[in-house]
Amino acid sequence: xxxxxxxxxxxxxxxxxxxxxxxxxxxxxxxxxxxxxxxxxxxxxxxxxxxxxxxxxxxxxxxxxxxxxxxxxxxxxxxxxxxxxxxxxxxxxxxxxxxxxxxxxxxxxxxxxxxxxxxxxxxxxxxxxxxxxxxxxxxxxxx
Amino acid sequence: xxxxxxxxxxxxxxxxxxxxxxxxxxxxxxxxxxxxxxxxxxxxxxxxxxxxxxxxxxxxxxxxxxxxxxxxxxxxxxxxxxxxxxxxxxxxxxxxxxxxxxxxxxxxxxxxxxxxxxxxxxxxxxxxxxxxxxxxxxxxxxx
DNA sequence: CTACGAACTCAAGTCAACTTGAGGTCAAGC
DNA sequence: GCTTGACCTCAAGTTGACTTGAGTTCGTAG
Numbered sequence: 001x002x003x004x005x006x007x008x009x010x011x012x013x014x015x016x017x018x019x020x021x022x023x024x025x026x027x028x029x030x031x032x033x034x035x036x037x038x039x040x041x042x043x044x045x046x047x048x049x050x051x052x053x054x055x056x057x058x059x060x061x062x063x064x065x066x067x068x069x070x071x072x073x074x075x076x077x078x079x080x081x082x083x084x085x086x087x088x089x090x091x092x093x094x095x096x097x098x099x100x101x102x103x104x105x106x107x108x109x110x111x112x113x114x115x116x117x118x119x120x121x122x123x124x125x126x127x128x129x130x131x132x133x134x135x136x137x138x139x140x141x142x143x
Numbered sequence: 144x145x146x147x148x149x150x151x152x153x154x155x156x157x158x159x160x161x162x163x164x165x166x167x168x169x170x171x172x173x174x175x176x177x178x179x180x181x182x183x184x185x186x187x188x189x190x191x192x193x194x195x196x197x198x199x200x201x202x203x204x205x206x207x208x209x210x211x212x213x214x215x216x217x218x219x220x221x222x223x224x225x226x227x228x229x230x231x232x233x234x235x236x237x238x239x240x241x242x243x244x245x246x247x248x249x250x251x252x253x254x255x256x257x258x259x260x261x262x263x264x265x266x267x268x269x270x271x272x273x274x275x276x277x278x279x280x281x282x283x284x285x286x
Numbered sequence: 287c288t289a290c291g292a293a294c295t296c297a298a299g300t301c302a303a304c305t306t307g308a309g310g311t312c313a314a315g316c
Numbered sequence: 317g318c319t320t321g322a323c324c325t326c327a328a329g330t331t332g333a334c335t336t337g338a339g340t341t342c343g344t345a346g
Contacts, residue, residue: 006322006323007322007323016304016305017322017323017324018304018305018306019303019304019305021323021324021325022303022304022305026303035312035313036311036312036313036323036324037310037311037312037313037322037323037324037325038312038313038322038323038324039323039324047264051245054238054241054242054245055242057202057235057238057239058238058239058242059200059202061302061303062302062303063302075249079250079251080250082246082247082249082250083246083247083250085246086243086244086246086247086250089239089242089243089246090243092200092239093236093239093240093243095197095200095201096200096201096232096235096236096239097236098197099197099198099201099232100229100232100233100236101229102194102197103218103225103226103228103229103232104225104226104229106218106225107222107223107225107226107229108222121190149293150292150293159334159335160292160293160294161334161335161336162333162334162335164293164294164295165333165334165335169333178342178343179293179294179341179342179343180292180293180294180295180340180341180342180343181292181293181294181342181343182293182294199333204332204333205332205333206332
């Protein structure tokens with residue numbers, strides 16, 4: 001049989017049952033049956049949860065993730081929207097790379113004050129670029 | 144003079160005054176003087192805020208950021224801890240790259256169901272790797 | 287010198303993403 | 317056939333990161 005008990009899903013994903021119930025409540029995933037009271041999920045659930053986890057770590061809200069993929073994990077967005085998301089991601093990857101480099105530089109640079117090290121400043125100035133609204137980092141209200 | 148008025152800081156950073164006050168309240172930044180009531184910051188504030196923004200978008204909490212850098216923006220962590228953070232970041236960068244690739248693939252792949260496309264599944268399986276506690280993505284409580 | 291606008295303080299409210307608690311139910315083991 | 321452990325429901329609580337509102341206080345323009 002292809003159904004996966006919630007306990008099994010929790011074990012595989014590392015998520016507690018409460019989170020699974022919550023995800024179902026907000027329509028992010030779907031349980032397909034019950035065994036007694038216990039939710040049973042389809043075999044794709046593990047992959048879906050991995051996708052959600054990935055999206056979360058990219059800073060997408062559950063709402064955004066829900067808007068991207070249907071309950072069964074199949075993407076609902078048009079091609080250009082997907083490409084746009086990917087572009088956002090790539091921009092974010094650049095920022096993280098900057099931060100990673102900055103951290104490594106700080107770890108290794110012998111300068112007494114990093115704020116005065118030109119190389120460090122240069123790295124960080126990259127970060128001040130056109131900051132777009134980045135989900136959980138909301139822009140200030142308009143003047 | 145080297146002091147920057149809060150209004151100026153807000154304009155440069157795009158953050159509202161309330162956020163600056165909040166950051167000061169939790170000890171993340173420091174205002175160095177007042178002009179009447181108005182907070183004045185040191186010239187490094189812009190860079191510090193860029194650093195904070197960068198950290199946030201990497202998924203660090205304000206608490207973690209506060210633990211990494213002193214109020215003046217100078218890193219407080221030992222070298223190996225910094226390298227460890229950079230390693231985390233690099234791992235996250237890989238994940239985001241995976242997600243970006245997956246999105247682009249989905250946008251372009253003609254397969255009817257992406258969940259069945261082996262290439263898609265392969266991309267996503269990368270995500271199921273040893274998921275470490277990822278700040279805002281908390282691990283489940285121990286059994 | 288008065289008016290204004292913008293920051294100020296402090297408490298309280300908001301939102302997302304979960305978790306926790308009280309009380310209930312079921313399948314499986316003994 | 318009864319006990320038990322794990323999940324169930326539903327409501328309420330929690331945490332992090334801010335925002336909002338009421339009432340106050342300045343510096344600057346007029």
